[in-house]
Each structure stands twice: as structure tokens, then as C-alpha cells.
Amino acid sequence: MEYAVLVDPAKCIGCRACQVACKRWNNRKGESTTFNSEWTNPPKLSFNTYTHIKFKLEYNQAADETKWRFFNWRCMHCKEPACMHACPVNAITKYEQGPVVVDTNRCIGCKFCISACPFGIPQFDTVTEKVDKCTMCYDRVAHTNEPKEPACVQSCPTDALLFGPRDTILQKAMERKEELNGYVYGDIDNKPLGGTSFIYVLDTEPSAFGLPVVGEQLPTSVPVLKYSKFLLIPAAIGGLLYLISWRKRRMKEKEE
Template sequence: MSAGTVNYAQTRSFLIDTTKCTGCRGCQVACKQWNQLKAEKTTFFSGEGYQNPPQMSEYTFTRVKFKDYEKHGQNEFAFYKEMCMHCNEPACASVCPVGAFHKTPEGPVVYDSKKCIGCRFCMVACPFGVPKYEWSKAFPLVKKCTGCYSRVKAGLEPACATACPTAITYGSRDEMLKEASRRIAAKPERYYKTIYGKEEAGGTGVLYLTQQPLDELGFKKITKRPLPSYTWQALRLVPGIFLTVGGTLSAISWFQHRKDRIRKEEEGMQEKDK
């Protein structure tokens, strides 16, 4: 990724207003439909909350989190959509040794499965725990929200933003930041005076407005410093021979099985067409 080629102020970004989210989970359904993701067996109560599925996975790129809290002696629910944050300077891209991830000029952080060697550094580096591995497959790939990049390139909004009736606004990052600030100024009694994602991890392509303090809703406290500066410091502590040998072995294994993986996928598609 070449940071100099991306104008972050003009990248397309999400503004998610949790005070307007009704928990309908229309965004989850739209994401499943557009990305043709399989259904998965889930448990309604995960111990963390009432969200279902209980966590993101290779089959779930986004989910609405349910957070219960007490207000004026009454039990209330707060909802917010969890997804890839599409960071301005994504840690996943900074640690990938083969450039399988990159930040697009349009905004989404995308993944090229043809380059991936299965090292899973991206999963370790992401502070939001977004990339997921296809543990169910013999020759797995990494899966995550794409920001509906194909739709965005065609001038459309992401599927989740199109489906949401109230909470998701989509536009340039600069416009979304201005809109978030406008809402806080217009109704200070309604909003917690912080825009999550404005500076976290150096800035992200997903911005949140909340009514409650962020820690009460379970938002992770993330450094404001761009994460690639940390990841490269960490990688410098790893012996070069380990990275070289590990990467070489992963690449050899990947290329040895690549034909088998492609063949199995083609056979699967042929079976579906019958």
C-alpha cells in the first residue's frame, strides 16, 4: 500500500449513529445476501450479550452487537454494528509480507486471495479482531468485510448502508466527520462528545456516534498513533531468518496446494450448477 496515493479525507466512509440503531439487523441480512455467505449454526446467548451470531467469522462479515445497560432504573438496550474498520493505515496491510491487503483510493481495505500465503499475520495485527480464517476448509483463505468494494467502484453504496433504515450514513470521510460534529453540536444532550474512529489507529473509515461512554458499550480503547509504526517495530524484533524460512515454507506449501484448492472449488461450483 502506498499511503501517499490515498486522500483519506475523500475516501468513502461509514457514519454509524448508534442512537438511531433499532437492532433490526437488516445490515447483517444484506451483507449475507450480497456476499453470498452461508448460514451458520449459532447460539443466541453468547455470554457477552444477545447478539447473534455471537461473533464475526468466515461466514459473518458484520453483526449488530446488543449491549444492555441501566438508565433511570430501567433496563435498556444499545445497539451498534460491528464490521471491518477500513483503517486509513491498516495494520493488516503493513504486516502482510506479500501485499495481499491494501487500502483502496475509494476507501475499502481489500484482500487479494491469490497473493495470500496463509501466514495469518493480519489476524494478529488487527486491533479490532476482524480478519477470520476459513478453518472449515482444507485450503483456507482469510475472510473479512470488503466494504462492498465492487459496489463502491460502480458508484453504489455498500449493501449494509443501503439496507439500513436509520443508522448508517455513507459518504466522504470529511463529510461524515462534519456531519458527526454537526449532530453533536445540535443535540449535545443526546450524544457522547467523541467520534470513535476519528483518530483511533490513525483514523478509520468507520465512524461511530454513541449516547453512552465508549467503554460502557464495549468499544476497544485503541492508540491514536497509526498502527503500522508499531507493527514494523514488532517485526524488527523477530529474527530475519525466522520470517524468511517461515515465509518460504508457507509459500511452498501454498503453491503446492493451490491447484488442488482451485480444482476442489471448481468441482464444487460444477456440483451447484447441476
């Protein structure tokens, strides 16, 4: 069965439980960070930070109204993951339950996935020289009997992250969309790379949250990368033809 997670920033209180729970389950190191006045810290995803909370503060001077948005950010776990298609060593697997996982034993650190991902998710580690990213806790989720929710979802106090069968989650997303008069990102309103396993329900435009516009198809660079090796075929044919003609010419020369 396919599962999904509903991300509901309107319910998020920015406590970063997900950020820490993720590090705990996945045994990730704490990073050495510096003061960040925005509070998003670690400021970027990394090999050791699969997920973090982004903080966005908006202030309307005239109305003296403050909006402070927090939202969980990590791999979207696309249906057709660009990273997977870009990987030259098949180190990335899409599980039928939803998770897209990098097998770091197979990873060779070529960074093709980094360049392919339209969300900027996979992260290269300079110590191990490998790439890693959120696994959607595939070791908890990808079981035919009773999957266990990902660590981030389990830890969320306000159900701003909700795990369940994809159909149920989509239904919930529709309900919340109506309540918020908002927008669903990841499915329904748009389907980045065929639809994602983490689905956002937003009270406003995705751009307000800094979410990129991603088409349903793989970004052009991925098939180009993937199919470029077929240039070897015309090259081989061309080379063969060239050699044949060259040999003919030589034979002729010899005869002469």
C-alpha cells in the same frame, strides 16, 4: 475521493438488516449458531460473517430504566491498516476510496493480519484456510464514477449507517456529536490507525460499547514483524565475518 460511513448506534433498532444484506451481497453462508441470551448472533465475526449487530442491555434497577444498545460491528477500514502492513504476501489492499480488502486469492492463511489488527477483525476460515473480513463492499464503492453505498448501509432502515464523502460524513458526525453531547470514534476525537472509514458517533464513552482504545500509530508488533526480516542483514554480515575469520584461522593452521 475518499468515502466514509457514519455509524450512529443511537438510531440503530437492532433489526440486523445490515447483517443479512452483507451476507447477500458478499455471498456468505449462514452459520450454525446456538441460543445466545444476549442476542448477539453469530456471537463473533467470522469468515462468513463480515458484520453483525452487538446487543448490550443495561438496566438501572432504582430508576427502572432500561437501555438496550445495538450497534453494527465490522472492519473499521483504517487509514493505515495494521493488517495490510502485517501481510507478508501483499494480499491486503487499501483503496483510495477507503476500503481495506483482503484478496483471498493471494491470502496464504498466515494469520499475521489477525494478530496485527487491534480491533480483532480479520477472521480465519478453517475450510478454505484463508482469512477474510468486511470489504466495505469495495466492488460497489471503489469506482471513480458514482460509487454505490455498501450493502449494509443501503439496507439500514433508520439511517443508523450513512455513506458519503468523508468530509460530509465528518461534518455529520460533528453535528450528531453535538446533538448527542457525545463522542466520535474513528476520527475527530480519536484517530485509530490514522482514522477509520467507519466512524462511530456515540452518546457515551466508547468503552460502554466495548470499543478498544487504539492509538494513531501502528501497534508495535506490526513494525517489529515487518522489519524483523532486516535482522538477516546483521546476521549475514556476522556470518560473513565469522566465515572470513574462520578461513583465516584455517589458512594459518594449514601454514603451520
